[in-house]
Amino acid sequence: MTTGYANGTTTTFKIQPHPVDEVGIKERAARLATRSIKKSSKIEGLKLALSMIDLTTLEGADTPGRVRQLCAKALHLHSARPDLPLVAAVCVYPTMVRIAREALKGTPVKIAAVATAFPSGMNPLEVKLEDTRYAVGEGADEIDMVISRGDFLRGDYGRVADEIAQVKQACGRAHLKVILETGELGTLDRVRLASDLAMAAGADFIKTSTGKIQPAATPEVVLVMLQAIYDFHRKTGKKIGMKPAGGIANSKQALHLLVMVREVLGPDWLTPDLFRIGASRLPNDILMQLEKERTGVYQGVDYFSND
Amino acid sequence: MTDTATISKGSDWGYAPAPESTDHIRLKDRYGLFIDGKFTPPASGKYFKTINPANEKVLAEVAEAGEKDVDRAVQAARKAHDKVWRKMSGRERGKYVYRIARIIQERARELAVVESMDGGKPIRESRDVDIPLSAAHFFYHAGWADKLSYAFPGKKVSPVGVAGQIIPWNFPLLMVAWKVAPALACGNTVVLKPAETTPLTALLFAEICQEAGLPDGVFNLVTGAGATGAALVKHPDLDKVAFTGSTDVGKAIQKALAGRGTKLTLELGGKAAHIIFEDATIDQAVEGIINGIYFNQGHVCCAGSRLFVQESVEEEVIAKLKARMETLIVGDPLDKNTDIGAINSRAQCDRINDYLKIGVEEGAELFQTRCSVPGKGFWVRPSFFTKVAQSHRIVQEEIFGPVLAIQTFRTLNEALEKANNTPYGLSGGVWTDKGSKIFKVTRGIRAGVIWANTFNKFDPTSPFGGYKESGYGREGGRHGLKPYVELT
Numbered sequence: 001m002t003t004g005y006a007n008g009t010t011t012t013f014k015i016q017p018h019p020v021d022e023v024g025i026k027e028r029a030a031r032l033a034t035r036s037i038k039k040s041s042k043i044e045g046l047k048l049a050l051s052m053i054d055l056t057t058l059e060g061a062d063t064p065g066r067v068r069q070l071c072a073k074a075l076h077l078h079s080a081r082p083d084l085p086l087v088a089a090v091c092v093y094p095t096m097v098r099i100a101r102e103a104l105k106g107t108p109v110k111i112a113a114v115a116t117a118f119p120s121g122m123n124p125l126e127v128k129l130e131d132t133r134y135a136v137g138e139g140a141d142e143i144d145m146v147i148s149r150g151d152f153l154r155g156d157y158g159r160v161a162d163e164i165a166q167v168k169q170a171c172g173r174a175h176l177k178v179i180l181e182t183g184e185l186g187t188l189d190r191v192r193l194a195s196d197l198a199m200a201a202g203a204d205f206i207k208t209s210t211g212k213i214q215p216a217a218t219p220e221v222v223l224v225m226l227q228a229i230y231d232f233h234r235k236t237g238k239k240i241g242m243k244p245a246g247g248i249a250n251s252k253q254a255l256h257l258l259v260m261v262r263e264v265l266g267p268d269w270l271t272p273d274l275f276r277i278g279a280s281r282l283p284n285d286i287l288m289q290l291e292k293e294r295t296g297v298y299q300g301v302d303y304f305s306n307d
Numbered sequence: 308m309t310d311t312a313t314i315s316k317g318s319d320w321g322y323a324p325a326p327e328s329t330d331h332i333r334l335k336d337r338y339g340l341f342i343d344g345k346f347t348p349p350a351s352g353k354y355f356k357t358i359n360p361a362n363e364k365v366l367a368e369v370a371e372a373g374e375k376d377v378d379r380a381v382q383a384a385r386k387a388h389d390k391v392w393r394k395m396s397g398r399e400r401g402k403y404v405y406r407i408a409r410i411i412q413e414r415a416r417e418l419a420v421v422e423s424m425d426g427g428k429p430i431r432e433s434r435d436v437d438i439p440l441s442a443a444h445f446f447y448h449a450g451w452a453d454k455l456s457y458a459f460p461g462k463k464v465s466p467v468g469v470a471g472q473i474i475p476w477n478f479p480l481l482m483v484a485w486k487v488a489p490a491l492a493c494g495n496t497v498v499l500k501p502a503e504t505t506p507l508t509a510l511l512f513a514e515i516c517q518e519a520g521l522p523d524g525v526f527n528l529v530t531g532a533g534a535t536g537a538a539l540v541k542h543p544d545l546d547k548v549a550f551t552g553s554t555d556v557g558k559a560i561q562k563a564l565a566g567r568g569t570k571l572t573l574e575l576g577g578k579a580a581h582i583i584f585e586d587a588t589i590d591q592a593v594e595g596i597i598n599g600i601y602f603n604q605g606h607v608c609c610a611g612s613r614l615f616v617q618e619s620v621e622e623e624v625i626a627k628l629k630a631r632m633e634t635l636i637v638g639d640p641l642d643k644n645t646d647i648g649a650i651n652s653r654a655q656c657d658r659i660n661d662y663l664k665i666g667v668e669e670g671a672e673l674f675q676t677r678c679s680v681p682g683k684g685f686w687v688r689p690s691f692f693t694k695v696a697q698s699h700r701i702v703q704e705e706i707f708g709p710v711l712a713i714q715t716f717r718t719l720n721e722a723l724e725k726a727n728n729t730p731y732g733l734s735g736g737v738w739t740d741k742g743s744k745i746f747k748v749t750r751g752i753r754a755g756v757i758w759a760n761t762f763n764k765f766d767p768t769s770p771f772g773g774y775k776e777s778g779y780g781r782e783g784g785r786h787g788l789k790p791y792v793e794l795t
Contacts, residue, residue, distance in 0.1 A: 019740040021760055024591030034431060036325035036643035048318050227590045234626070239314060258320065263634045270318040 015157070015196050018231070020188040020224055029219035035259045042255070043293050046286045048270065049254040050077065051085035054112055054243065054278045057092060058119075058211065064099045067092055071103035073307035078287045087283065088272040089142060093118070094131060097138035112177070113140035116167055119181075119210035121146040125163055132170040142175045143167070144207060144243075147194060149184045157197055164201035177205035177243055177276075182221045183213040191221055195228035205241035211278065216246025222257060226264040239268070245278025251289040254282060322636075325643040327430045332420055334507065337368040340376055340530060341513035343383035344523030350375040355532070357506055360427040361640050361649040361684040369506045372529035377498070377538040380527040384469045384496040385544055387524030392496050393466055401452030404492050406519040408445030411438065411484075414515065418480060418508055423640040425507040426479055427649030427685070428603050430641050437481045440765055444484035444783075447767035448492035451788060455493065458785050462794040466494030467570060468546030470791070471539045473560075474509075475552045476502035476651050477606040477707075483512050485782050486549055487526060488767075493791035495547065496525045500539055503532040504652045537563070545569055547790065551608070554705075554731075554776050572780025572790045574608065574772055576705040577733030580726030581611030581762065582748060584719075585619045587738035591760070593627045595738060596711070599762040601635060601689050604650055605709040608777075609734035611762050613702060614691075615722050618715045625693065625713070629674060632689050637678045647709065649684045656685035659708030666692045666701040671712070697728055705731070719744065723751040732774030736762045755781070 037045055055074050057066060067090075074087050089110035092100050100111045113135035117123035123131075132143055145167050151159045168176050178198040182191045198206050206225055209216035222244045229240045242265075244257055254277060261269050269275055284304045292298050337354060339346040349370040356365045372380070392400070411418065415438045422433040455464040470490045474482035479501060490497050501509035509528055516526045529535055533556075540548055540563050550560050551574040564571055581599050583592045599611025616624045640648035650656040667673055671692040680686035691711035695702055702712045716722040726735060735757040737748040745759045755772045758764060765771070770786035772778060780790050 019586070019588045021588040021591040021740075023761065024588060024594055027761075028591070028594050034435070034643070035322060037322060038325050039323045041321065041323035044318075044320050048320055262320065266317070267319055268317040270320055271315045273314040274317070 015193065015200060018192050018196065018228070020192050022188050022220070025188060025220045025223055029223045029260070032223075032259050032263060033219065033256050037255045037259070043290065045255050045258050046251055046290055047085055049251070049258060049277060050283060050286055051088060052272045052275050052277050053087040053283060054089045054091040054245070054276050055087045055283065056090070056211070056245070056278050056280050058114060062093060062096055064096070067096045067099045068103050069307040071100055071109075073283070073305060074104070074109050075107060076305070077283055078291075078304060081287070081290070084287075084290070088276055091144065091278060094135035094138060094140070097135055097140045101139040110141040111139060112142035112144055113138070114144045114146075114210075116145040116163075118144070118146055119212040121148045122150070125166065128163065129166060129170045132167050136170070136172055136174045140174055142177060143171050144177045144179055146179045146181060146210060147198065149181055152185070152190070152194060157193070160194075161197050161201040164198055164203060168202035175204040176202065177207045177241070178203040179207045179210055180225075181210055181213055182208050183215045188220060188224050191224050192228055195225050196232070199228065199232045199240050203240060205243050205276065207243040207245055207278065209246035211246040214247070217244035217248055219256065219260070223260055223264065226260060230265055239274055241274040241276065242269070243276040243278055248277055248279045249281045250285045254286065322644045324639070326639065327420055327423075327641045327643055329420055329424070329641065332417060332424075334367050334421070338370060338506070338510045338530070340370045340372050340380070341510070341526070341528035342376070342380045343387075343527065344517065344521075346513070349373065355503065357425060357504065359424050359684075360504075360651055361681070363683055366425060367507065369510070369530045372500075372531045372535045372538070374538045377529055377535065377542055380498045380529050381469060381471070381542045381544050383524035384498050384527050387522055388466070388469055388496040391522045392525050393494050395494070397453035397455060397494070400492065400494060401449045403519055403521050404445055404452055404488060405449035407515055407521070408442045408449060410515045410518055411442040411445060414511070415439070415442070418511060420641065421511060422480055422508050423648065426476060426505045427640050427651050429645040429648040430643055431645065432603060437478055440767070441480045441484035444481075444488045444767045448488035452492040455788065455792065458788055459792065459794055464493075465793045465795070467791055467793055468495060469544060470495045470497050470547040470549060471542065471545040472497055472499045472549045473536045473539065473552065474499065474501055476505040477603060477608070479505040480508040480512065482551055483509050485551070489782070489787050489791050491525065493788055495791050498527045498529060498539060500529050500531065500536050503530070506530045540564065547571075549780075549790065550574070557778060570790060572772075572782070573778035574780070574782065575733075575776060575778040576707075576731055577608045577610065577773065577777050578613055578703070578705050578729050578731045579609055579611045579734040579736065579754065580613050580615055580722075580729075580752065581736040582615045582716075582722050582726060582738065583617060583620065583624055584737070584739040584741075584744060585617040586740050586744075587620070588740060588760070589620060589623055589627065592738040593624065593631050595736065595760070595762045596628055597631055597635070599736060600711040601632075601647055601709050602763050604647055604687070606651055606655070606707055607763065609756060609763065609771075611734075611736050612706065612711060613726075613729075614711055614713045615716050615725060616713060617722075618717055621715050628691070632676045633678075635676060635678070635689055637676070637680055637686065637688060639681070647689060650687055650708065651685070653685055655707065656687060659687050659706060659710060662701055662704070662706045662708070662710060663690065666695070666699070666710075666712075669695075669699045669701065671695045671699060671701060697725060703729065719747060723748065726752050730776040733772075733777035734758070
């Protein structure tokens with residue numbers, strides 16, 4: 001398809017329809033879920049998952065105090081276990097980026113900001129671009145944008161792709177994660193199409209969901225997106241990252257995600273540079289499992305700090 | 308796009324061994340024959356060893372039944388049929404069949420582990436496929452036992468009599484279920500001979516019959532090799548013979564039964580065409596190819612062993628198939644993460660390796676995955692041949708191993724012509740996103756079962772069986788009752 005840019009240039013995206021069989025996808029996802037991850041492999045997998053978390057707070061009620069507490073959690077996951085890795089990033093609204101920046105100064109933890117009229121995306125392009133520039137200006141390393149689902153469902157794919165391309169330009173050096181909000185797309189065929197579109201338009205990562213809509217990062221959606229990334233790499237040689245988000249609350253889900261990445265994309269993708277998990281409750285569940293592996297017993301929830 | 312140079316190296320995270328525990332398995336050192344409700348030694352006193360094909364260790368000794376033993380078993384089955392089972396109401400028979408199904412479920416873990424130890428199949432398959440399906444067959448047929456007049460409206464339904472049943476080694480317990488469940492539900496009694504390399508779950512099944520209180524002589528088990536099977540087929544007092552196995556043996560059985568009134572059903576070999584059209588969902592089709600040929604190490608009579616790929620997607624399908632095959636974990640069948648287990652026996656392993664040689668000599672191009680295989684035991688790495696033609700032996704003959712022959716085609720008619728150009732006709736598969744094409748293909752292929760956009764799916768309600776040299780008669784569903792009833 002051809003899309004016009006605001007600055008007068010045009011780009012042609014070659015998006016071939018790539019049908020997806022829902023029954024087959026569900027079967028494959030279910031089969032990958034039967035991988036048995038025990039002992040050393042469980043411990044290493046959970047540590048790896050921790051290092052890939054985008055620790056997230058995205059509430060209308062967020063305050064500087066709340067964001068500072070979240071950043072403190074990002075830097076001190078569990079004081080009894082200094083051997084554990086830090087999370088990859090914290091993910092906040094644009095107005096909270098400055099607070100996070102101060103709290104995380106001098107640490108490797110990145111700052112991701114949602115932008116482009118998150119979560120609905122129902123604003124004019126100019127507002128979305130300004131939203132993006134503001135967040136980057138405040139110090140965001142990564143931008144999590146939403147696609148315009150309304151335009152996508154109307155079939156105006158050119159406009160969707162165009163927006164992504166322009167937001168990518170507005171990001172400058174910041175990495176762009178494109179949220180497809182798969183729970184609103186209706187079919188896996190559309191999830192695949194939206195993935196292909198986002199990657200062709202310049203996404204560094206594709207991301208399942210805002211966390212505001214259910215269903216979110218279901219195994220079948222994740223699998224379809226991983227296969228889209230595989231095909232994009234096969235055709236272009238470019239490695240696009242993947243970020244499932246929404247409803248990922250326990251260790252078993254996290255390990256299942258790692259299994260899917262490993263078996264679909266291969267070990268190259270098992271790095272926070274190419275795989276992230278958007279979550280808020282997940283770290284403590286992982287900590288609980290890791291402490292259980294270390295001590296042999298489960299500890300109560302109150303033994304893990306909750307910010 | 309993330310700058311490739313700055314992407315950190317991916318983790319080498321992998322899966323630690325996750326072996327299924329065997330502590331709970333209590334195998335006897337030596338198993339007798341199961342005749343008239345009791346385990347008894349063979350008349351000859353001869354026993355043979357059954358080994359674990361993954362490490363060549365002996366699991367148990369099993370009785371070798373001779374003519375005398377077979378005769379005793381058939382007599383016990385005859386007595387039980389005439390005196391007890393035939394006279395019992397369908398509702399009562401159904402209770403026994405149902406009870407067997409329940410006990411299979413209760414002992415599922417034990418049965419799965421023994422199946423994997425004796426036959427080499429991965430525990431994931433015996434646990435998730437073989438054992439649950441075996442139970443499902445008994446449940447399904449338990450339901451028919453008192454409803455046979457509804458299966459054949461307007462007819463009087465009565466049992467056939469004594470059935471001699473011979474089953475193969477690829478799905479040992481599941482084949483017991485396919486054979487025994489309809490026979491018992493319809494009021495027949497059984498003398499069953501399991502394969503000599505995989506007798507253990509059939510022996511455990513005999514224990515289950517005891518546990519279920521099944522009347523003595525309704526189910527009898529004679530273990531042994533080909534000679535035992537031949538003795539069974541020769542026995543004059545059988546009313547019905549059912550055989551699943553190779554086409555050669557099937558032909559021999561048919562010859563042996565010629566001129567006798569004995570009913571016969573044969574479920575023999577296959578060389579299924581698996582057709583991938585350019586408009587297929589390619590990633591799922593690749594998964595279908597994997598399930599089609601590498602399921603159970605390819606020891607599947609309905610395996611999708613001839614792949615036909617439309618030329619326009621050949622490159623993509625083969626590239627993705629190779630990548631997917633490299634993720635298959637080959638090794639210890641008892642490890643929960645194993646995808647491909649051990650080849651069932653040394654003889655079968657040799658046979659597969661012979662075909663690999665033949666394929667290369669015929670000029671085909673061989674691909675094998677790079678995985679390492681254990682030193683002991685019998686193993687073949689997942690393999691496929693490209694650059695093959697209908698004229699090649701690896702395309703014409705059933706290999707019964709993890710070896711796929713890949714050809715390309717240009718049009719639907721060409722695919723159909725090649726798909727039917729085989730002496731077999733057991734199964735087939737088609738992948739396309741277009742519904743009308745599915746119907747065109749399924750109407751055009753002469754095979755008993757054809758899967759669309761999936762492969763190797765089994766269900767007790769669905770009849771299964773072949774055309775041409777793949778045999779005759781159906782197992783499963785209402786059709787599967789027919790060989791076990793007399794209709795008047």
